[in-house]
Structure formats: structure tokens, C-alpha cells
Amino acid sequence: MTIVVVMEQVPDVVEELAIAPSGTDLDRDAVSYVVNEYDDHALEEALLLAEATGDEVVAVGIDTTGELDQALYTALAKGARRAIKLTGDFEGTWLSTRAAARLLVPVIQELEPRLVLTGVQAPDDLDGQLAPTLAALLGWPHASVVIGSQLVDGAVQVRKELWGGMTMTLELELPAVLGVQAARQAPRYVPISRVRQVMREASIETRDVETPGDLAPAIMRLRFPEEAGQAEILTGSASEIADRIIELLRARGLL
Amino acid sequence: MAQRIAVLVEHLEGQPTDVTFELLGLARRIANTNGAPVEALLFGQGVRHLAETIPADRVVLVEDPRLRYLTPEATAVTLAALLRADPPRLALIPNTSLGMDVAAWVAAALDWPLIAYCEGLEARDGQLVATAQLFGGKILADVRIDDRPTVISALAGAFAADAMQPEPPGTIERRDPPSELAALHTRSVVLERPEAADVDITRAEKIVAVGRGIESKDNLELAEQLAQALGAVLAASRPLVDAGWLPRSRQVGKSGLKVKPKLYFALGISGAPEHLEGMKDAELIIAVNKDPKAPIFSVADYGVVADLFEVAEALLERLEG
Ligand SMILES: Cc1cc2nc3c(=O)[nH]c(=O)nc-3n(C[C@H](O)[C@H](O)[C@H](O)COP(=O)(O)OP(=O)(O)OC[C@H]3O[C@@H](n4cnc5c(N)ncnc54)[C@H](O)[C@@H]3O)c2cc1C
Ligand SMILES: Nc1ncnc2c1ncn2[C@@H]1O[C@H](COP(=O)(O)O)[C@@H](O)[C@H]1O
Numbered sequence: 001m002t003i004v005v006v007m008e009q010v011p012d013v014v015e016e017l018a019i020a021p022s023g024t025d026l027d028r029d030a031v032s033y034v035v036n037e038y039d040d041h042a043l044e045e046a047l048l049l050a051e052a053t054g055d056e057v058v059a060v061g062i063d064t065t066g067e068l069d070q071a072l073y074t075a076l077a078k079g080a081r082r083a084i085k086l087t088g089d090f091e092g093t094w095l096s097t098r099a100a101a102r103l104l105v106p107v108i109q110e111l112e113p114r115l116v117l118t119g120v121q122a123p124d125d126l127d128g129q130l131a132p133t134l135a136a137l138l139g140w141p142h143a144s145v146v147i148g149s150q151l152v153d154g155a156v157q158v159r160k161e162l163w164g165g166m167t168m169t170l171e172l173e174l175p176a177v178l179g180v181q182a183a184r185q186a187p188r189y190v191p192i193s194r195v196r197q198v199m200r201e202a203s204i205e206t207r208d209v210e211t212p213g214d215l216a217p218a219i220m221r222l223r224f225p226e227e228a229g230q231a232e233i234l235t236g237s238a239s240e241i242a243d244r245i246i247e248l249l250r251a252r253g254l255l
Numbered sequence: 256m257a258q259r260i261a262v263l264v265e266h267l268e269g270q271p272t273d274v275t276f277e278l279l280g281l282a283r284r285i286a287n288t289n290g291a292p293v294e295a296l297l298f299g300q301g302v303r304h305l306a307e308t309i310p311a312d313r314v315v316l317v318e319d320p321r322l323r324y325l326t327p328e329a330t331a332v333t334l335a336a337l338l339r340a341d342p343p344r345l346a347l348i349p350n351t352s353l354g355m356d357v358a359a360w361v362a363a364a365l366d367w368p369l370i371a372y373c374e375g376l377e378a379r380d381g382q383l384v385a386t387a388q389l390f391g392g393k394i395l396a397d398v399r400i401d402d403r404p405t406v407i408s409a410l411a412g413a414f415a416a417d418a419m420q421p422e423p424p425g426t427i428e429r430r431d432p433p434s435e436l437a438a439l440h441t442r443s444v445v446l447e448r449p450e451a452a453d454v455d456i457t458r459a460e461k462i463v464a465v466g467r468g469i470e471s472k473d474n475l476e477l478a479e480q481l482a483q484a485l486g487a488v489l490a491a492s493r494p495l496v497d498a499g500w501l502p503r504s505r506q507v508g509k510s511g512l513k514v515k516p517k518l519y520f521a522l523g524i525s526g527a528p529e530h531l532e533g534m535k536d537a538e539l540i541i542a543v544n545k546d547p548k549a550p551i552f553s554v555a556d557y558g559v560v561a562d563l564f565e566v567a568e569a570l571l572e573r574l575e576g
Contacts, residue, residue: 011390013390013391013393013525014525014546016546016548017390017393017394017548019394026390026394037494041497097359098362098363098369101363120355121355123389123390123391124389124390125371125372125387125389126370126371126372126387126389126396126398127359127362127368127369127370127371128355128358128359128362128369128371128408129355129359129371130359131359132327132331132355132356132357132358132359132360132363133359133360133362133363135327135360136331136359136360136361136363136364137363140440141327141328141439141440141441142327142328142356142360143327143356144327144352144355144356145352145355145356145510155442160327160352161352161510162267162352162353162510163351163352163509163510163511164449164511164512164513165448165449165450165503165504165506165511165512166267166446166447166448166449167446167447168324168326168444168445168446168447169443169444169445169446169447170326170327170441170442170443170444171441171442171443171444172328172440172441172442173440173441173442176440179355181510182497186497186498186499218398218399218401219396219397219398220384220397220398220399221396221397222389222394222395222396222397223394223395223397224393224394224395224548225392225393225394225395225550225553230552230553230555230558231540231542231552231553231555231556231557231558232556232557232558233547233552233557233558233559233560234557234558234559238561238562238565238566238568238569239569239572239573241559241561241566241569242566242569242570242572242573243573245541245557245559245566245570246570246573246574248539248541248557249485249518252517252518252539254460254461254517254518254539255485255486
């Protein structure tokens with residue numbers, strides 16, 4: 001049986017981001033893309049489930065960056081059996097989550113998986129998360145913020161994180177959709193040599209899809225958060241800064 | 256379509272969550288500009304008494320054993336059924352673990368727009384404009400809310416809980432559970448509380464918190480030494496806990512713990528919205544990060560744009576030497 005993992009590349013938020021002159025998108029030329037970190041966790045959780053049951057993991061992605069191959073080959077190198085890439089006329093555009101879901105639904109229906117795993121969220125969101133959106137469109141049960149799962153008789157048991165360390169364990173009938181926050185163990189590492197080998201031996205299936213009309217709310221403008229209330233920046237050498245910090249703490253009776 | 260503003264009441268174990276009151280405050284402020292009613296949607300089992308504590312013009316109450324917990328499917332189908340029958344202007348849902356299951360589902364099922372990660376909402380020249388956080392809070396998007404009913408998934412801690420008139424209770428209306436509840440695919444639900452922790456970071460006066468900038472588990476020792484020298488306890492952002500370097504009880508933030516110490520000393524933490532949610536009310540925040548644009552600096556009192564290891568070592572030298 002099949003477990004689908006949906007993978008996406010997102011701008012690396014650790015790097016500096018610039019806003020395009022249009023004011024409604026990032027300057028895509030200045031962006032470097034990385035696999036959404038929660039997708040690594042979704043893939044790991046899928047592989048762990050599949051290892052226990054003999055299911056086949058299929059990685060699926062929409063190539064909005066032109067660079068998705070690397071992520072999909074890495075998924076194959078880690079143990080996914082198939083990788084499917086949706087291509088179309090949306091490279092560089094900001095695909096809304098709703099639009100992405102509409103593109104993914106027919107592929108998922110064709111694969112007839114018993115489970116679909118996505119990352120819990122991606123930082124490029126305006127219109128919410130993919131897992132609940134897919135669940136609504138497919139008519140399947142779902143849970144997000146998942147931190148562990150287990151396939152049991154006709155169902156999947158999922159641990160969903162609430163807050164303050166509290167969790168909710170749910171049993172969802174299959175098929176189901178999960179938004180994965182963290183796999184039950186840290187995502188596995190795969191050496192680059194193994195990825196290269198997979199690139200020679202395996203291939204990514206490509207499906208050309210129609211670009212959906214944009215269904216997202218209209219962005220008027222993007223901006224950086226206001227500087228107001230921003231920190232007073234301490235400057236100087238490390239030892240000068242250390243002195244200032246100690247001074248500040250003493251002045252407040254914190255040392 | 257009505258001007259009514261609907262708010263989903265989030266509650267757990269007999270207690271509405273703080274963010275519920277924040278969203279009711281937000282709804283009231285918007286309603287005050289045009290006299291629209293604020294409607295609270297309360298789902299549960301045996302929660303009639305909670306309705307009395309909800310500051311809204313009307314509390315719509317749906318009670319059913321299958322709503323005992325606000326599970327993803329049961330909550331989503333109930334909310335969608337109510338909203339479909341009588342669409343409001345806005346439906347406000349907390350962007351929490353529970354709310355995240357519901358907001359996108361309902362918006363997709365009704366084919367209404369959704370604005371997630373909302374941290375601001377106001378009427379400008381008669382037009383509603385929402386502000387949403389993108390890219391880990393590094394960028395904000397101003398979004399026009401068009402004439403369609405719109406679902407808003409709003410961040411905890413972003414809106415004040417004040418301005419809550421009228422005094423509760425307004426009217427309370429009981430509704431029948433929707434027929435969709437008869438066909439749920441969710442079987443059982445169990446709540447688990449965290450195991451007792453060695454250190455309670457919510458009670459600590461001083462916290463040294465480390466993030467992914469610390470790079471490796473081995474480097475935690477430096478942070479631990481610094482914490483000891485400052486008389487502080489060590490806490491962390493989520494990735495370190497997910498990596499298994501520190502127990503869950505040390506995690507600050509949305510899915511971790513909310514802390515309000517006298518000192519929060521953040522090393523190598525970017526300040527994603529989920530982290531800020533747990534610590535922005537600390538009395539004194541000092542942050543060290545080599546990225547001058549790191550969002551942590553927007554809540555810090557003092558910032559140091561530098562390598563955390565250099566600063567930590569220099570501090571240790573002073574404190575121990
Ligand atoms: C549903 C949900 C719930 C979540 N709950 C939480 C939560 O409770 N708590 C939480 O923390 N997160 C939570 N997160 C995750 C959150 O979105 C961020 O991913 C996380 O907070 C990032 O942690 P970080 O700042 O340590 O790492 P990063 O964002 O990777 O930041 C590392 C920072 O370190 C800086 N840095 C690197 N090296 C150095 C150096 N040598 N010196 C100085 N600075 C350096 C970098 O500039 C960067 O700013 C949640 C996410 C989701 C989706
Ligand atoms: N455009 C997209 N292409 C492929 N996968 C996506 C896309 N958008 C979202 N996803 C998936 O959904 C997860 C959560 O993203 P989001 O729901 O947009 O916050 C991502 O980690 C991916 O697994």
C-alpha cells in the first residue's frame with residue numbers, strides 16, 4: 001500500500017529576504033530555496049511507518065522553483081520508492097496553499113494511498129495549511145501538529161501536540177491526512193554520494209498540470225516589521241559587550 | 256451576508272484558552288466600528304456553564320459527546336455546518352494547535368478565503384485589512400479582505416483581550432449537533448499531560464535560552480555553564496528539543512511553555528512567531544544573534560549582533576574569572 005509525502009521548497013528564512021519592486025512578492029532572485037524543514041520530518045515519519053508495514057512511500061511535489069529535483073532525489077535516496085513532480089507554468093509564482101491542494105488532489109486520488117503526510121506548515125503561508133485543506137477536499141479525516149504515528153488495524157494512531165507538553169492521541173480511519181510537526185525520531189541523514197547514485201539509477205516522474213487560477217486573498221503589500229520598540233543594539237568587542245551586559249544585569253539587581 | 260463576527264471558543268479541560276478572549280476582544284473592537292454583533296461559537300460536552308463566562312452578544316452552544324474534545328474532524332464539520340447555514344462577515348479562529356486543524360479545513364470546505372497567521376486586523380477607510388506574518392515573522396503581508404465571508408486564523412498573543420462589552424452573558428442559544436457528526440472517521444481520543452520535569456522553567460527568574468545557532472549538542476555545555484554563572488536555568492527553542500538535545504520541558508513557545516522571567520537571555524534564536532509567543536512578556540530580553548534582521552530583535556530590549564560563542568565566552572570569563 002502507498003503512503004504519499006508532499007514536499008515543498010521554501011525560501012531559506014535564515015538568510016536575508018528582500019521584497020520585489022512590485023511590493024507584493026519576495027525578490028525571488030535573492031532567495032535561496034531549501035526543503036521545508038517539516039517535510040523532512042514528514043518524510044522520516046512516512047519511512048518509519050513504511051518500514052514497519054512494507055508500504056511504499058511516494059514523494060510528490062510541485063516544482064515552483066525549478067530546483068525540486070534535488071529534494072526528490074534525496075527522498076528517493078532515503079527510501080522513497082517513487083517521486084512525482086508536478087510541473088507547469090508557475091515557476092517563480094507564489095502558489096497559494098488552496099491552489100497547491102487542487103493540483104495535488106488528482107495525483108493523490110490516482111495513487112490511492114492510505115495515508116498522506118505533509119509538513120505541518122510552511123513559512124510562505126498566507127492561506128493556511130495544506131493538510132487540513134487536502135482533507136477537506138478529499139473528504140478524509142486529518143490531524144496536524146503530529147509528532148508520531150502508528151498504523152493499526154484499518155486506522156492510524158496519531159499523537160498531536162497541543163501546548164505545554166500536552167498531547168492528544170487520536171485514531172483516524174484510513175485514508176487520512178497528517179500534517180507532521182516532528183517525526184518520532186530525527187530525520188535520517190543520507191550521504192551525497194548515495195543521492196548521486198540515485199540520480200543515475202532512478203528517475204523522477206513528471207506530470208504537466210494546468211496552472212490554477214490564484215485562489216489566495218489579495219496581498220496589498222509586503223513589508224518588514226516596524227522597527228518601533230526594537231532592541232537597543234550593544235556594540236563593541238565581545239569583552240566590551242560582556243561588560244555592558246553585566247552592568248545592565250547589576251543595575252537591575254539580576255546579578 | 257451579515258456583518259456578524261463569529262469567534263470559535265477554544266477550550267481544554269473546562270477552561271477557555273487566553274487566545275479565545277483575545278479574539279473576542281478583537282471582534283468587539285471591529286464590531287464597535289459598525290455595530291455588528293459578536294457571536295461566540297462554543298462546542299463541547301457539559302460546557303453550558305462556560306457560556307456564562309463568554310463576553311459576546313450571543314453564544315451559540317452545541318453540545319454533543321463527540322465534541323467533548325475539540326478534535327480536528329468533529330470541530331471542523333460542526334463549525335462548517337453552522338457557518339454555511341448563516342455566513343458571518345468574519346470567522347475568527349485561533350492559530351493554535353487545535354485551531355490549525357480547523358481553520359484551513361473549514362475555509363476549503365466552504366470555499367471561503369482564509370488568512371492565516373494573522374497578527375493585525377483593522378478597518379481602513381471602511382475596508383477591512385488583515386496583516387499576516389510570513390517567513391517566520393521576517394515579513395508582514397497586508398491583505399485586503401474582500402466582500403466574501405472570510406476565515407481568519409489569528410495568532411495567540413497578538414491581540415488585546417480588553418474592550419469586552421457587553422458583560423457576559425449575552426444571549427445563549429443552543430443548537431442541535433449537525434448531522435455530519437454521525438459520520439465521523441475519528442475513533443478515539445486520549446489527552447496526555449507532560450511528565451513531571453526536573454526543572455520548571457515557568458518559575459525561573461532568569462533563563463538562558465539557546466536556539467539552533469548553538470549548532471551542536473556538545474556546545475550546550477557552554478550554554479549550561481553560562482546559565483549556572485548567571486544563576487539561570489537553561490531553556491531552548493523547538494529544534495533543539497526535536498533533536499533530542501534537551502527534554503520537552505525546556506521548550507519555550509507555542510507548543511512548549513510560556514515563560515515570563517525577569518531575564519530572558521536568548522542565544523542564536525531567530526525569534527519565529529511560535530517562539531516569541533512563549534517569551535515576549537519577559538521583563539528584560541537580551542538577544543544575541545549574528546543576523547541583524549532576526550525577528551528576536553523586535554521584542555528584545557537589548558540586542559547584540561555577534562557570534563554567540565564569542566559573547567558567551569566573554570561573559571563566562573567575566574562572571575567566573
Ligand atoms: C505548530 C508549531 C509550533 C511550534 N512551536 C514552537 C515552540 O513552542 N517553540 C519554538 O521555539 N519553536 C516552535 N516552532 C518552530 C518555530 O517555527 C521555529 O522553527 C523555531 O522557533 C526556530 O528555532 P531557532 O530560532 O532556534 O532556529 P532558527 O530559526 O534556525 O534560528 C537560528 C538563529 O541562530 C542565528 N545564529 C546561527 N549561528 C549563530 C552564531 N554563531 N551566533 C549567533 N547567532 C547565530 C541565526 O542567525 C538564526 O537567527 C513551532 C512551529 C510550529 C509549526
Ligand atoms: N506549493 C506546494 N507544493 C508542494 N507542497 C506544498 C505546497 N504548499 C504546501 N505544501 C506542503 O504542505 C506543507 C505545509 O505547507 P503549508 O500548508 O502551505 O503551510 C509543506 O511542508 C508541504 O509538505
